[in-house]
Amino acid sequence: MKLGVSNFEYSNVFQANLNKASYQAKMAFRKGCNIIIFHEWFLGINPVGEVPNKVTESLCQIAKDNKIMVVTGGIRYNDKDGKTLVGSFVIDDVGKIISVQNKINLYENEKKWIQSHGNISSIKTLLGNILILSGLDGLNKDYVYNSLENISDNIDLIIFQCTEFDAQGANNIRILASEVSKNKNCTAVIAGIRGFFYEQKCMGESVIIKNGLVDKIAKSEDEVLIGFESATINIKQEVIDAHVHIVFRDPGDPSVDTKVQKLIEKSIDVPIKSSIINYMNRAGIDRSIIFDWSGALKNDYVTSNEKVMEISQYSDRFIGFGVPSPKDPNVVDMLDKLNVRGLKVNPGLQIFYPNSPEFLKVCERVNKYKLPILIHTGPESAGRLKYDLPLLIDDIAMEYPDLKIIFAHVGVRGFTSDQAIMIAEKNANVYVETSWADENLIKRAIRCLGADKVIFGSDFPSRNPITELKKIQKLLEDKFIAESDYNKVVGGNILNIIRG
Numbered sequence: 001m002k003l004g005v006s007n008f009e010y011s012n013v014f015q016a017n018l019n020k021a022s023y024q025a026k027m028a029f030r031k032g033c034n035i036i037i038f039h040e041w042f043l044g045i046n047p048v049g050e051v052p053n054k055v056t057e058s059l060c061q062i063a064k065d066n067k068i069m070v071v072t073g074g075i076r077y078n079d080k081d082g083k084t085l086v087g088s089f090v091i092d093d094v095g096k097i098i099s100v101q102n103k104i105n106l107y108e109n110e111k112k113w114i115q116s117h118g119n120i121s122s123i124k125t126l127l128g129n130i131l132i133l134s135g136l137d138g139l140n141k142d143y144v145y146n147s148l149e150n151i152s153d154n155i156d157l158i159i160f161q162c163t164e165f166d167a168q169g170a171n172n173i174r175i176l177a178s179e180v181s182k183n184k185n186c187t188a189v190i191a192g193i194r195g196f197f198y199e200q201k202c203m204g205e206s207v208i209i210k211n212g213l214v215d216k217i218a219k220s221e222d223e224v225l226i227g228f229e230s231a232t233i234n235i236k237q238e239v240i241d242a243h244v245h246i247v248f249r250d251p252g253d254p255s256v257d258t259k260v261q262k263l264i265e266k267s268i269d270v271p272i273k274s275s276i277i278n279y280m281n282r283a284g285i286d287r288s289i290i291f292d293w294s295g296a297l298k299n300d301y302v303t304s305n306e307k308v309m310e311i312s313q314y315s316d317r318f319i320g321f322g323v324p325s326p327k328d329p330n331v332v333d334m335l336d337k338l339n340v341r342g343l344k345v346n347p348g349l350q351i352f353y354p355n356s357p358e359f360l361k362v363c364e365r366v367n368k369y370k371l372p373i374l375i376h377t378g379p380e381s382a383g384r385l386k387y388d389l390p391l392l393i394d395d396i397a398m399e400y401p402d403l404k405i406i407f408a409h410v411g412v413r414g415f416t417s418d419q420a421i422m423i424a425e426k427n428a429n430v431y432v433e434t435s436w437a438d439e440n441l442i443k444r445a446i447r448c449l450g451a452d453k454v455i456f457g458s459d460f461p462s463r464n465p466i467t468e469l470k471k472i473q474k475l476l477e478d479k480f481i482a483e484s485d486y487n488k489v490v491g492g493n494i495l496n497i498i499r500g
Contacts, residue, residue, distance in 0.1 A: 003157075003189065004028030004036035004068075007206035010044065010193050012316050015286045016238055017043045018058060025066045034093075034127055035069040039191040039206070040134055040161040042073035050078045054281075056089065056097065064095030069127060073161055073191070074103060074134055076114060086114045088132045088161060090123050099123045105136035105143065120147040128156030138162040141176055148184065155186050163192035163202045170205055174214065182212025238286040240319070240491040241465055243374065243408060243435050243457030244276060246292050246308065276460065277317065283466040289374075289457075289494070291321040291344040301331045309338045319498070321374065326352035329365040336369045341498050346376040347392075348383025355395035363396050363403060372404035372497045377420050378412030380436055390419040397427035404429055404497045406455060409436040410445050417441055421448050431493065435459035439471050443480060451485035455493050 008020045021038060028036040046055045055075060063070040070091040078084055087102040102118045120137060122129045131151070133144060138160040160177050164170045173190055181188035188209040193202040208216045280288060290311060295304030305322045312320030321342045322335035335343065343366060347354050354375065366373055377390045390411050397405055410432040411420030417437070424430040425448050432445050435457040445454050456472050458465035476486040
């Protein structure tokens with residue numbers, strides 16, 4: 001049995017953790033591992049449902065795709081009586097759940113939302129008998145040895161999915177695991193949370209212990225221990241949708257403007273948080289940049305922008321952008337105080353020329369705060385095309401060469417897409433975003449500009465995030481772009497812009 005033990009930094013973003021798990025399973029398989037073991041709470045606070053559910057199906061698919069046995073960390077699930085339990089699932093290399101070891105001894109904060117059930121027992125697999133001790137189950141020495149005494153089978157592998165919050169605690173786990181490994185003449189593995197969980201720093205580590213002796217300890221945050229080897233890997237880039245609209249309006253309210261009525265109707269703020277996240281989960285999108293321009297159409301730059309930032313606090317899967325006034329630079333000051341991560345404008349709807357003196361003054365203030373700005377370009381707006389010409393933005397790019405400018409939709413099509421690519425090719429600070437653009441236009445943008453200047457966006461709800469992302473995925477599948485360039489387009493580029 002060749003082991004792979006995960007050791008990645010925990011993220012508050014569920015999908016990001018699932019992506020990391022998938023990538024590390026692939027790495028372990030390539031290194032010849034028969035099994036990969038994940039740490040306690042490796043997915044964080046996952047969605048709950050009876051098994052099978054979307055979470056367990058995703059993990060079974062990871063096992064099946066990589067032909068590797070998977071031992072998960074704690075997964076919340078509902079049993080047939082409706083109780084919420086948490087357990088570590090063992091999934092074979094064809095994607096079938098062999099067994100689940102429930103967590104028995106719970107922390108006080110865990111007792112508020114999960115229940116204890118069952119007992120500690122060995123799990124028979126084709127790779128041998130496995131014993132899983134998670135959380136407090138593996139921290140209490142007496143409980144560990146009492147559990148072992150009640151098991152008649154020989155144990156080939158003991159897994160301690162345990163976390164401590166200081167170096168001494170982590171060392172104590174290592175000592176106990178070494179004792180058990182020596183007494184039972186078996187291999188022991190430690191897999192604990194690294195990073196912040198419930199705002200508390202966790203000192204979890206990945207360790208492989210052979211016959212009582214520590215064989216290997218992970219040294220980096222993103223490392224997989226492979227038997228007697230260590231393989232540091234590059235975690236899969238997050239997928240970030242750079243263009244998601246929300247509109248705050250109660251059903252039945254009169255539309256802001258008849259020209260934009262249909263767009264607003266698609267974005268009513270009734271299911272907004274759940275519907276966006278549902279599409280994100282289905283598409284495999286980790287985070288979305290959200291903004292709302294409906295307030296701007298009524299010259300209200302406070303209410304909807306504040307609501308956007310409230311939603312971005314609701315979940316760290318949302319990144320809040322603000323919509324500024326095209327004429328009043330002081331609105332940018334207000335938006336910066338709201339901690340927006342960037343700005344979005346739509347000249348055709350807000351009725352202004354991007355190269356007007358008033359908007360250039362706004363851009364001067366935007367440049368001061370080092371905020372990127374996403375600008376609608378092309379003919380698919382409900383507004384007037386004469387304001388949406390990419391050519392008009394050349395003046396901004398040249399006046400403020402450090403200001404990061406993103407052309408939404410690559411100009412969409414025709415002569416406006418020609419302009420978008422030409423201006424982006426000419427100015428180092430101009431990027432293009434892919435929503436509405438067809439596959440040939442996206443290919444052309446990558447050929448002319450390079451993958452470093454192309455950014456994935458969906459324009460949800462006007463476009464389907466699943467369909468829009470598939471256009472980029474197809475470029476990878478057809479080997480038009482390498483995986484490294486794909487990672488830039490779907491998330492790396494926009495992250496660099498926001499962080500920069």
